Amino acid sequence: xxxxxxxxxxxxxxxxxxxxxxxxxxxxxxxxxxxxxxxxxxxxxxxxxxxxxxxxxxxxxxxxxxxxxxxxxxxxxxxxxxxxxxxxxxxxxxxxxxxxxxxxxxxxxxxxxxxxxxxxxxxxxxxxxxxxxxxxxxxxx
Numbered sequence: 247x248x249x250x251x252x253x254x255x256x257x258x259x260x261x262x263x264x265x266x267x268x269x270x271x272x273x274x275x276x277x278x279x280x281x282x283x284x285x286x287x288x289x290x291x292x293x294x295x296x297x298x299x300x301x302x303x304x305x306x307x308x309x310x311x312x313x314x315x316x317x318x319x320x321x322x323x324x325x326x327x328x329x330x331x332x333x334x335x336x337x338x339x340x341x342x343x344x345x346x347x348x349x350x351x352x353x354x355x356x357x358x359x360x361x362x363x364x365x366x367x368x369x370x371x372x373x374x375x376x377x378x379x380x381x382x383x384x385x386x387x
Contacts, residue, residue, distance in 0.1 A: 296365035301357035303367060307350025313372055314346055315339030346372070 289295055319335035349368050362368060 296360075297358050300353055300365045304350045304353025304355075304357055307346050307369065307372075308354055309350070310372060311343045311345075311347030311350055314343035317373060318342060345369075 289298070315336060316339070318339035319332060322331050322335035322338065324331045346369060353368065
């Protein structure tokens with residue numbers, strides 16, 4: 247084959263490929279989204295977002311109430327009085343953990359009732375669940 251024939255053949259194959267490819271304007275457009283998700287629509291219609299947040303908060307407090315113990319031990323630890331600080335931290339943690347677990351049980355059982363007013367949390371969020379107080383990992387060198 248000569249160089250001219252190869253060029254004609256490559257151009258012909260290229261045109262055949264281009265002509266057989268579907269054109270963008272001949273395709274049907276994708277269907278428009280039907281709107282919001284049906285679950286979101288139901289939650290919004292019956293105003294279930296606050297009650298489900300209360301349920302989640304109650305379950306987190308009920309199952310995570312024990313996290314108050316190591317948190318309070320760490321807060322109250324001092325190197326000068328190790329034994330006393332560990333005992334007081336443990337005692338504070340046990341009391342706060344029992345309160346948090348009881349509040350979690352209350353919020354879990356009554357998640358569908360707007361008490362306290364407008365599903366406001368009874369206790370502040372535990373520091374383990376707050377994003378801003380988490381320690382950042384040490385950089386690898």
